[in-house]
Amino acid sequence: MKTDISLATLGQLVEGQLRDPSSILGPHLVDYRGSRATSIRSFLPDARAAWVIDRVSGSRRPMRRLHPAGFFEAICDASVMDSANRHNGDAALPTHSSYRIQMADKKTGTLIDMHDPYAVPSILSDYDRYLLGEGKNYRMYDTLGAQLRRVDETDGVNFAVWAPNARIVQIVGDFNSWDGRGHVAKLDQSVGIWELFVPGAKAGQKYKFRILDHHGQWTDKTDPVGFAAELPPLTASIVTDLNQHVWQDDQWMQKRRHADPMHSPMNVYECHLGSWQKGPGRTHGWLDYRELAHRLADYCRRMNFTHVELLPITEHPFTGSWGYQTVGYFAPTSRHGTPEDFMYFVDYLHQHDIGVLVDWVPAHFPKDGHGLRRFDGTALYEHADPRQGEHPDWGTMIFNFGRTEVRNFLVANALFWMDKYHIDGLRVDAVASMLYLDYSREDGQWIPNQYGGRENLEAIEFLREFNVAVHENHPGAVTIAEESTAWPGVSRPTYDGGLGFTYKWNMGWMNDTLTYMHREPVHRRFHQNDLTFSMIYAFTENFMLPLSHDEVVHGKGSLISQMPGDMWQKFGNLRLLYSYMWTHPGKKLLFMGGELGQWNEWNHDDGPDWLLLDFETHRGIQELVADLNRLVIQNPALHELDFDGQGFEWVDCMNADASTLVFLRKGREDADPLLVCCNFTPVVRHEYQVGVPVGGFWKEIFNSDSDRYGGSNVGNYPGRESLGRGHHGRPDSILVDMPPLGVTIFRPQH
Known part of the structure; x- marks a missing residue:
């Protein structure tokens, strides 16, 4: 025939x-x-x-x-x-x-049994296709990418990729000697997905999608939903089984489901895993996730940090991007090990009561040829017009948030990290660049929205959809916006017109406070408003106070090197900055090295200078941060009402000549108030009269000038008895010695 x-x-x-x-x-x-x-x-x-x-x-x-x-x-x-x-x-x-099918290998004659790839039904159900069409297939990572699959007693891998405008998609990898002619995927035109079951393919094998694109050009692409990738500069995806790790963090996850992040303490240690600590045995001295888990959990517990926030751990080709130019959105970077190793990392920290937050970058992606850019020869994930699709500052591509499939990809990716890796929250990078069509652009370089405005309406809807999906599917998880403008309602519910984030970084507080602290103390009296202004808007959002990596890079110098004065004053100013920050309303975040009084600006190849702890002054800064974290955890007044004006009260903010601030922090009704006294000059303020809400003995529970922290030990130990006469509009008062460049905290003694 x-x-x-x-x-x-x-x-x-x-x-x-x-x-x-x-x-x-x-x-x-x-x-x-x-x-x-x-x-x-x-x-x-x-x-x-x-x-x-x-x-x-x-x-x-x-x-x-x-x-x-x-x-x-x-x-x-x-x-x-x-x-x-x-x-x-x-x-x-x-x-x-x-x-x-049985075949005899033409080189060895070995008989090989296999399932016919073209006789295997699609892994996609009709409901999957419906959800993909609606942009609501939030578990697309269970069907797309490389899925281990068993068909009629035959093990293999089901490959599926969205590339609607491709002419041909071949599956190439270790399983076919990178010759894709025998593994050309089948196109499901209803959703634009190419799919093929490859019998005999298995976990650990490398693969790519070889695409004949819309313009007739062949290119090899990394899997957009790949779960693991080769160590850069190699770029292949790796077939991975994400179901091997046996999780042991049930207690943490149960507690998280019933947690109240709004009224709980949150002290965040921002960390770049590649440079936090180094060790032998891996490229560039990178430690693996398992060793990092043990070291970081021990350190955070000793320092009383409640959470770590990791700079992006998604796979990225350029180490110098710190992870912010992501290619593998579903793959933890192989620089520190395998996906299961990263699961162990999260699991171990949870078992030691440390939450894990990660930076997430849905704003843009790099132009690397093996990545998302022009994936099937067309502007698939990005806008075609560079006025919408290219970021002028970073040389990257901007996601097309108006496209259903792109929003689905990103929302599913966010949920993936919480589902498969038990991540406790996502800090969303560069939100401002997403919200404004004219972000970092001149006239004529951007396209207005349908109403002629500068707001990116599609990005706004995407952020709302993302936040709703996270909070509905993972109760207790948090989302954090790095948003540097006055956009209203960033951390307000979507049903109330907000974007739906749990917290927003308070960039205004950070800029004003550092600007003030950079000034010589003799000049600070003319800039008191730099400190007091934050309280005008402090409760308009759920703020997190960040002293992040962005404050110690690109020529800014380290935090202590930014402080004015001689050596003693630099340390005093840094202790003052931290003490003021930890007593100000809002959750707290500090970048690694800041707790050491690190002198050098952060370098992703070097990291913190741990040898500084040989010096008492630097150990003092570390002890100060640990004690401030403990104070926040142990005192409801410093965390219960961070986002409620009832939790803060000025006592004295008008004495600009003395450059002092006095305020009360309050918790709920059964919590003791705390009196915070700040002196932003190197001059001791003896017998400074301060109004208090109740009479009696006020115990000094913290003094940033303690010799334990490297200070001059000017203070009020063990505390002060009230005078029986009112001051600052309060029924009673105490006399306080305000230490130079110092903060003292008092609590009423019952």
Whole structure:
């Protein structure tokens, strides 16, 4: 019998350029000698010979080689092949085929049994397709990418990728010697997804999608939903089983589900894993996730940090981007080990009561050729117009938030980290760049929205959808916005017109406070408003106070090097800055090295200078931060009402000449208030009268000038008895010695 396939079609097949190989490969009903029969066709370029094996009877039927490149065909009884219906449009869709392919390897003669990739039903259900069309398939990571799959007792990997405008998509990898001609994916035109089951492929093997793009150019692309990747500069994705780790953090996860992040203490240690600590045995001295877990958990517990926030741990080609130019959105960077190693990292920190936050970058992605840019030859993930699709500051591409599939990809990615890795929250990078169409652009370089405005309406809706999805699917998890403008309602509920974030970084507080602290103390009296202004808007958002990595890079110097004065004053000013920050309303974040009084600006190749702890002054800064964290945890007045004006009260903010501030922090009704006295000059303020809400003994519970922290030990130990006369509009008062460049905290003694 002659095949009914044209020579031209066969030529396209063996060259790997047939757009729909399933139209001729796999089982097909044919007319054979006047009767219905099934033609089984396979393209096996590595086969010397091939056979069809009936799974029921075990009979072995030889396949004819119809093309020297390795195209084989066998004619079988139509009733034997229950999968033929699917290929011919019949209503009855079987779930599996009733045959296998056996081939003799042309190099070794070894017999290899396999399932026919073109006889395997799609992993996508109709409901999956519906949700993808709606942009609501928030578990797309369970079907797209490389999914380990068992079909009729045959193990393999199901590959699926969204590339609607590609001409051809081949699966290439270790399993086919990177020759994709025999593994051309099938296109589901309804959703633009190319898919193929590859029998025998397994976890640990590397792979890519080889795409003949919209313009006829071949390119190898990393899997957008790949779960692991090679160590850069290598770029292949790695087939990975994400279900091997046995989680032991049930207690933490249960507690998180019922947590109240608004009224709980949160002391965040921002950390770049690649440079926090170094060690032998890995490239560039990078520690693996497991060793980092032990070191970081021990350190955070000793320092009383409640959470770590990791600079992006998603896979990125350029180490110098610190992770902010992500290519592998679903893959933890291989610089520190495997996905299971990272699961161990999160699990171990949870078991030691440390939450894990990660930086997430949905604003932009790099132009690297193996990544998302022009994925199928068209602007798939990004805008085609550079006025919308390219970021002028960072040389990166901007996601097209108006496209359903792109929003689905990003929201599903956010949920993926919480689902598969138990991440406790996402800090969203560069939110301001997402909200404004004219961000960092001049006139004529941007396109207004449909109403002529500068707001990115699609990005706004995406951020709301993201926040709702996170909070609905993962109660207790938090989202944090790095947003540097006065955009209203960033941390307000979406039903109230807000963006829906849990917290917003208070960039205004950070800028004003550092500007003030940079000034010589003699000049601070003229800039008191730099400190007091933050309280005008402090409760308009749920603020987190950040002294982040951005404050110690790009020529800014370290925090202590930014402080004015001689050596003693620099340390005093840094202790003052931290003490003021930890007593100001809002959750707290400090970048690594800041707790050491690090002198050098942060360098991603070096990290903190731990040898500084040989000096008492630097150990004093570390002890100060640990004690401030403890104060926040132990005193409800410093965390219960961070976002409520009832939790703060000025006592004296008008004495600009003395550069002093006095205020009360308050918790709920059963919590003791704390009196905070700040002196921003190196001059001791003796017997400074301060009004207090109740009489009696006020115990000094903290003094940043203590010799334990490297200070001069000016203070009020053990405390002060009230005078019995009012002051500052309060019924009583105490006399306080305000230490130089210091903060003292008092609590009423019952």
